[in-house]
Amino acid sequence: MKTYEKKGDKATRNGFGEALAELGDVMPELVVIGADVTGSVLTSFFQEKHPDRFFSVGVAEQNATTVAVGMALSGKVAVFSSYSAFSAFRNADQLRVSVCYNEANVKIGGAHSGITVGPDGATHQSLEELAFLRALPNLTLVSPCDYLEAKKATKAICEMAGPAFIRFGRPAVPMFTNDDTPFILGKANILREGNDVAIIACGLLVWQALLAAEKLQEVHGINARVINMHTIKPIDVQAIVDASLECKCIVTAEEHQVHGGLGGAVAEVTAKNSPVPIEIVGMKDTFGGSGEPFELIEKYGLTWKEIYASALVAIERKNGTFNKIRQVKDIASYHEGL
Amino acid sequence: MDLKIEFEEKIFENKRRSPDEFKIIANTLRQDIIKSLLLAGSGHSGGPLGIADLMSVLYFGGYLNYNPHEPDWKDRDRFILSAGHMAPILYAVLARAGYFPASELATLRKFGSRLQGHPGLDVKLPGIETSSGSLGQGVSIAVGMAMSHKLVDKDSKEVYSITGDGELQEGICWEAAMTAGTYGLDNFCWIVDNNDCQIDGRVKNVMSVYPLKEKFEAFGFTVFEIDGHNIVDIIATLDKFTRFHALRKGKPVCIIAKTFMGNGVSFMHDNYKWHGNPPNKEQAIKALEELSK
Ligand SMILES: [Mg+2]
Numbered sequence: 153m154k155t156y157e158k159k160g161d162k163a164t165r166n167g168f169g170e171a172l173a174e175l176g177d178v179m180p181e182l183v184v185i186g187a188d189v190t191g192s193v194l195t196s197f198f199q200e201k202h203p204d205r206f207f208s209v210g211v212a213e214q215n216a217t218t219v220a221v222g223m224a225l226s227g228k229v230a231v232f233s234s235y236s237a238f239s240a241f242r243n244a245d246q247l248r249v250s251v252c253y254n255e256a257n258v259k260i261g262g263a264h265s266g267i268t269v270g271p272d273g274a275t276h277q278s279l280e281e282l283a284f285l286r287a288l289p290n291l292t293l294v295s296p297c298d299y300l301e302a303k304k305a306t307k308a309i310c311e312m313a314g315p316a317f318i319r320f321g322r323p324a325v326p327m328f329t330n331d332d333t334p335f336i337l338g339k340a341n342i343l344r345e346g347n348d349v350a351i352i353a354c355g356l357l358v359w360q361a362l363l364a365a366e367k368l369q370e371v372h373g374i375n376a377r378v379i380n381m382h383t384i385k386p387i388d389v390q391a392i393v394d395a396s397l398e399c400k401c402i403v404t405a406e407e408h409q410v411h412g413g414l415g416g417a418v419a420e421v422t423a424k425n426s427p428v429p430i431e432i433v434g435m436k437d438t439f440g441g442s443g444e445p446f447e448l449i450e451k452y453g454l455t456w457k458e459i460y461a462s463a464l465v466a467i468e469r470k471n472g473t474f475n476k477i478r479q480v481k482d483i484a485s486y487h488e489g490l
Numbered sequence: 491m492d493l494k495i496e497f498e499e500k501i502f503e504n505k506r507r508s509p510d511e512f513k514i515i516a517n518t519l520r521q522d523i524i525k526s527l528l529l530a531g532s533g534h535s536g537g538p539l540g541i542a543d544l545m546s547v548l549y550f551g552g553y554l555n556y557n558p559h560e561p562d563w564k565d566r567d568r569f570i571l572s573a574g575h576m577a578p579i580l581y582a583v584l585a586r587a588g589y590f591p592a593s594e595l596a597t598l599r600k601f602g603s604r605l606q607g608h609p610g611l612d613v614k615l616p617g618i619e620t621s622s623g624s625l626g627q628g629v630s631i632a633v634g635m636a637m638s639h640k641l642v643d644k645d646s647k648e649v650y651s652i653t654g655d656g657e658l659q660e661g662i663c664w665e666a667a668m669t670a671g672t673y674g675l676d677n678f679c680w681i682v683d684n685n686d687c688q689i690d691g692r693v694k695n696v697m698s699v700y701p702l703k704e705k706f707e708a709f710g711f712t713v714f715e716i717d718g719h720n721i722v723d724i725i726a727t728l729d730k731f732t733r734f735h736a737l738r739k740g741k742p743v744c745i746i747a748k749t750f751m752g753n754g755v756s757f758m759h760d761n762y763k764w765h766g767n768p769p770n771k772e773q774a775i776k777a778l779e780e781l782s783k
Binding site: 183204205207209210212214215218219220221222223224225226227228230245246248249250253254255 | 634
């Protein structure tokens, strides 16, 4: 059952940049603050089209964030984007107090996020921001899965009132959603039906989740439900509860640390409503390093293989056939068998 | 001696005044500060007392355009108290301007009050433009507001912000200064409450921020150094700012106001130990006695 076809590759940052430039035509109140990396985060598209509403403040992410707040408190919809390493952490205090506590109409673009920023190395590979951002009251947090969804998500957060953060990446990644694929903030998309295991993923890992689901079907006849949890906050509680009640085990997958991100968010929901075995795929509490994106996602276990192996473990745990002592060996042997 | 704390419901108009009138207003504000801090049992005394003269001219001298009956009036000027811990003076000013009853000053820092320990936008106290208290953020927000007015809306609204001097140790202040200078924000007036006091001691000893005039000039500001308790000086300098703005001089203004922490109360005068403490009952009685002279 193949529900989503790959239609080439394009970076999610393109979706962000194009959406802003297009929105500028219809939203005269939209302003964008740049912090020197505009050509990378592609706010340059907006700058070229609407130079009178683009303001560079230099490499000063703290000030960029609060300048955006000042604009927002003066009636603008203010966007600021830099690499997630700097637009979610360098300005963490500004995000907490001035953006979120103020409920300012500020939209933050977290560009070049995750391990797939690649050769720049660990300093620039932000893998922790979901944990921090998820804890901030009033913030809407989205992590789109492909170019088109990034474009829709950018428009959605700019059109809603209040603070929002959108996380996206640098490399070209598979495009597989369609123009008519719905995007509603806070409402997860079920990309594939199935009741044996639910794979809940966000960002880059959604495509990997689809690949894993196909392999599970092909090799084991397992029907995996694949859920694109594009909105991390507010999270779609119903979709998680349904998945846990109907599939009775869950795998989460994200290009982020295993602590505090999507996996944590899903576990919080199930622990309260419908406890089931959960396997969390992500960075295993470690920093990354330089390399090509495809090398890094292999090394750190952020591909369909890890999801596939984790699904088998999750199903064993659900069925009571899982032996803890065998876990490490099994995952390794599942890998070898691929 | 017994002390009954009451806040007389008295409102001051925003208009040109004689220096003596401003001094009377400033002392009313100081009394409000002492009373509300005594009732709160915690909070910052020294800083708010030290900027009472500046605040009385700014809010009641016809400089800041605002409408207490329409706090969100779109043509208002903006005032941002970046040094959010000085909230008691802001609350006193807003009450005396008519934004809310003076009696509400009795709720400072109390459970359920709109007068939060540091200003919060969420509690919707009329006249508050932003939450502030994490130092340096307020002035950067003020710069964003000034940019919005001058560069996007292209109107003539003015933005004023007060920072402390210890606050200037926060790097974001200088990021904001760089931006204000680069964009030539002549609608922006940055007032530094230069009392040379911060929690740990003298600013020059904790971590010097001096020389201030040269620093702000280097960042593209027109700088005025004044006695922050001399009403004539304050009036003359604010007049210069508004004139420069009217002439579109293309530079932001920085007023370095030399002040004394705890000004107006003898035992608090120029004593950094009064940065973060409220008066007790006996001290409040003495302070109010001095301030009513
Ligand atoms: Mg000071």
